[in-house]
Amino acid sequence: MSQSTLRIIHDGPLTGPENMARDEALLNRVGRGESPPTLRFYQWDPPTISLGYFQKYADYEALPSPAGDLAVVRRQTGGGAILHDQELTYSITVPLDHKLLEGGPNKLYERAHDAIISAFATLKVTANRCGKSDDSGAAKGPFFCFERRHCLDVLVGPDKLAGSAQRRTQQAVLQHGSIILANRYNQQRTADIMAVEPTNVLTDIAQEVTRHIAKNQSIEFTATDWSKEEMEEATELNNKHNGDEWIKRL
16 A cells, blocks of 8 residues: 555444554554554543553552543553543554655654644634643653643643654554543543534544545545454454553553
C-alpha cells in the first residue's frame, strides 16, 4: 500500500484489554509490513482507566471511589492515566517512511490535533492548541493525563479535551489519543461537549478528522475490515493486556 494512504477502521465499544491488544497488533503488523497504515476509531465499555507505561499500579489502587472502582489497563505509551468513558479514541499506526511522519514523529501530533480542532469547529466549539507545556514528564506530574499540559494538547477554554501519546519502534509509530466529550466521574477537568451537541457527535468528529487529514495531508483513505490474521494476533495479545504481569508491572 502507498505511503500516502491510510486504511480506516471503526470499532464499536470494546473492553480495555481488547482495545490495547488491537492497537499493539497493528503496531507489530504494520512494522513487519503485514498490515497497511491504519487510522482506527474506537470506544470503551466498560469505563476504564488506562495507566501510562511508566505509572505505578499503586497509584491507581490509591484512587478513591468511584474512579478507583473502575477497570484498569496499561498502555504501551507513556504519560498520565486516562479515564476512558464518554469519549472517542483514535489510533494512527504507520511505518517510519509514511507521509504523515514527514518532518519527524512529533509532526504527527500536530497533524492529528489540528484535525481534532477542525472537528470541534464543525460542532461550533472553539478549540486551540495549549501552546505551553508544564513540567510533567513520563513518570511525574498529576496522576491523570488531562490534568497535565503539553504545548500541543487541544484545549477548549482552560479545559483539555484531547491529548495523544506515541510508541515508537524501529519500524513503525503508534499514536493514540482520547477526545473527551463528557466527564461523569469528575476526576479529569474537562468541559462537557456531548451535553450540548447532537447525539451523532462521535460520527461527526470521526468524519471531520478523516476529511481534514485527507485534504491537508493529501492522504487517500480506504475502508476495510480487520483481517483474520490481525484478529488472531490481537486475540493472543489480549491475554497479555488482561494479565497482572503487564498491568501491575510497576
